[in-house]
Amino acid sequence: MKQTVIQATKVFGLLVAFYLGLGLVAYWMPDHSVRRHVQQSLEKGDFQEDYPKAIIRELYDCQDSYTLDNFTDALILNQAVNLRSEGLSGILLLPRHDEGIYQYINLKGTITGSTEGRTVHYGRYWHGSTFFARILLSFTSYTGIRYLLYLFTSLLLLWGLLRLWRTVGGVTTLLMAVSLLLVNVYLMQFSLQFAPVLILALGGIIWLTYHPSSDATVLFFALGSLTTFLDLITVPSITLGLPLLALLALRCDSDFKRGFCTVVKVAIAWLVGYGITWLAKWGLATGLTGANIFADAYGQGAEWSRGGYSYIGEAISSNLGFLHWKYIVVALLILLVTAIFRPNKKGWVPAALFAIVALVPFAYYVIMAHPALHHAWYNYRALVTAVAGLLLAAASLVDWQRLIKSQNIHKPCPRKNDADK
Template identity: 30%
Template sequence: MKRTVVQKAFHSVFFILAGSIVGLLALLLVFCLPLEPMRLHVWQSLYLLEDEFGDSEMISGYPATLTGNFTDCLMLENAVYQNEEHSLLEQVLYMYRKESGQGDGWAAGDSLVDYLEGVQQPREVEYARYWHGYLVVLKPLLAVTTLGSIRIGASALQLALAGFVCLECAARKRKMLGAAFLLSLPFLYYVTLYTSLSLSICYYIMCGAVLVQLGLHKKMESRGWYWEFFLLLGMVTAYFDFLTYPLVTLGFPLCVYLYLSSDKPKAAFVKALAFILSWMIGYGGFWAMKWVMTDLLVGGNVILDGWNTLLARTETAQDQNILSGFLSVLKQNLSVYDNWGFYLPAVGIALWLFGLLAGCRKGFRMDSVKYMLPFLLPALLPFIWIFFTQNHSGQHWIYTCKIFAVSVFALICAFGKGIENYVRTD
């Protein structure tokens, strides 16, 4: 069922407004939970966090294996902080916490320890730019268990999600899609995700989205639901994520859509462009609604602060023009793959794919290439993202680099789609 531009615009506005109300109510609800069990469990987890204050790399010398200790400590303090001077609504929207860092700097780990130990802290800070939707999940978990248990559970959940995706692909006779998913995971530095609260959020969202597609693709495609699907994906990402590597929640589902689509390549490509726009509207619109709601409901200058931060994060790399800055930041992000741990898998994947092509009995038809071309769009998304977010991608390259898993997934999917088309028409 086709929808007009006006209908899509109406749905977008409705979903963003309704989602903002639901998101705020969910946060208000979890902030009513008792804090003492949460504080106790975070206190019991301090030994684990303090061991990582000085060295948050899971594998020493490999920066991209970081545990995300700094941001995780922010998240944990946000989960247990309370100041009677602020109303419930003010705390939820401004996300106040105590800070022990000197000057304008933040010392997240020390601040968390000092707060739990009752040490006098020099100032209170806020972090109103983000939704902090992760607290909807984190606070209930902390009410019943410690960070160590959460990490153990996360490792099992992350493995299960990857397994379910591969099983669903196999069940639908899309083994190449499952293989592409599995082979792209190392480029997310998957092995370290379980250690980080903040750096695993986008993985959960991405896997959930892919599983929905595998189960409901035909219905979503026939009823024209994909615009709303990508809109909601952008909204959910803005709600839960800390601006880590959000592009994977767009890139992976986009590849899955292109792979499963029954449309001709040109039509699928045009729709994919529309879905990118939908995700951007959901992501940017829902994030902006947080600023608007905060200023409207409790007052302040969050809209101005958010806008200024957006401008800063999209600036060129320091002391460089836009092209040299892009190349510099790109090199920095790709440097995390500059080791034999990735050379060997990359060579193995390439040999496997060319072996499959060579196995085509009548030679690979050039007609199948047109089914591969739309995948260039998601494959190039990480490069486009870095071009427009040089400041952020340069400062946080140790985790923004994970977006290049999208390129790997897209390229393997492209070969899979081409080979699948060959088999279908042979």
């Protein structure tokens, strides 16, 4: 325990140094290149609609679940352009030009030098995505960044699924892939707002497939911290839930108590990393700039908690309403019926552990009920952990070796030499 705390402390120090260092790198990127590429994006019409639908609207139900968040992406670019407008304090306060509710107008105003509006700050977040955006905008436009995001996340998806196939088998890999498809994962691949948590979740899964037997506590601590750095509270819980499901599949624990202790330990590590990184940002920004970021954070927290527990039920039901239920129900029925005819008598332990992890997004909705309700059109993607957890729980009840003789189809537990390759 002591050694783990020491390692986590060292990792946290390195991560904070990396966050500030990346901010400095972004700060020193040439303004003229950033502005030129943002102007190109505006001229191409990349931001004419704040919340465009990525489908032919008349052909699909649940249209809002196919929505892109150009609104927040434009805000991120606005901050990237204005990062140097107030000196080095901009790294901590993140100034941006504001003329009203439409971020496209705000972004256009900052490029054209509009004298209307005002400068506002967004200092309670780390805004790691803004730092990366400014660095990339030195070389390409917003459209180019989208291509890069799609390419990078596609390669990560392919790598992650291949590693899962090699270490835990085809069934687990297929169910994880299906779960991602059922929350429209491909939309996350095109968004500065959504992509970071997907990248972190996939990165965590890939790391675990190479180190399945190592202590994962520090990894989850780091994932929690990196989530705070990069995410604007989209679906942060997937950087805990998806890697945790992968960890359980890799460990294939037959001892419920030991497996449950693992779940609790890494969840606490993630929460500590997540929370302490928020506190570090507020402390650094307040101490180095004189702005009272703690008061800002408290005010936003009070706004989110307005209404207390009254939002919880509606938040959960609204998010559940965005799922493709007919496909989920069919998949669960197939697995459960198969389990009746080919039961795995030892499968209840992993099934119970997967089911427990499936509750992670609901814990998130309880704590963050107000924003989860108002942003349900993208917060529903947190339910990928619930969908994958339930499907994996049902699959654990099936004796796959009796059902399918080929060991290449499903490996209930990874072979040690596979995991190390």
